[in-house]
Amino acid sequence: MTQVSPQNPRSQGAQPPAAGGAYGSFTQEQVEALFINAAREGEADLLSSFLDAGMNPDLQVEKGYTPLILASYNGHIEAVSVLLMRGASPDLQDEKGATALAGVAFKGFLPIARMLLQAGAQVDLPNAVGRTPLMFAVMFGRDDMARLLLKAGASPTHRDGEGLNALDLAQRQGNAALLALFKEHEAGQA
Template sequence: MTGAPLTPEQQARVVSIAMDLAREGRTAELMEFLDHGLPVDVADREGNTLLMLAAYHGHGETVEALVARGADVDQRNDRDQSPVAGAIFKGEEDVVRTLVAAGADLDAGTPTGRATAGMFGREHLLPDEER
């Protein structure tokens, strides 16, 4: 037996809960939402993805799980910010390493990850070959 499709209000609530889980680093619970059909690159009203929020808040395990599920490491929000630039801004070395290893473009977005590192004195977060 299949349930009725979610209303727009219900869909918005599901996305909001998932965003909170990403923001809080509650990986196992978030993965259940994905297991039940929530798109890995779903975005909130500001264009922030689950990956963006997990990266910005320094939740390495959640970032790794989302990357493993195929999250777009370069999907930018409505302010043209990238997950890797957010992680650099926050000084999240492990998250930056994971995103770069997954192919994140340090020259994407405004400001770019590379520019963010320069602005905030965090060049040490860039891979040696990227400095």
């Protein structure tokens, strides 16, 4: 009998193990690991099969990760689309309070950020230390992401646990383009 590794969902064949219990020699934990790995690897068709078999699109595993957080963070547009269309919540947080939107703000994946925002992701949902997706975009020099988040209603004045806001972070980095963007945004709000 061939062993199936949770690290390689393709090795099990075209159909996922049935959700909701053991399938053959698969335990529920193994099924969940295969499902999560399909999200991490961006296997949209396999994700669909798992969801058809009854897997919860909001399953949370180690460190609080969800399929949507993993697919988003790894830049898998098609997998993100499948998960959102199948009811995945865009605002679930991992154990550090990070959301899928925070992850893509950090990475700079604009198309996925747009998808998450269109699906109703809260633009200013802070993590455990009070940092918002906009703050991550600023901290990692993702100017286009910062622009998108501002247009979606992100607040540049939200303060984190250290008392800093996105404007402070842009000033610390000497990011003149973002500082100008924030001034432009502020003028538009007046």
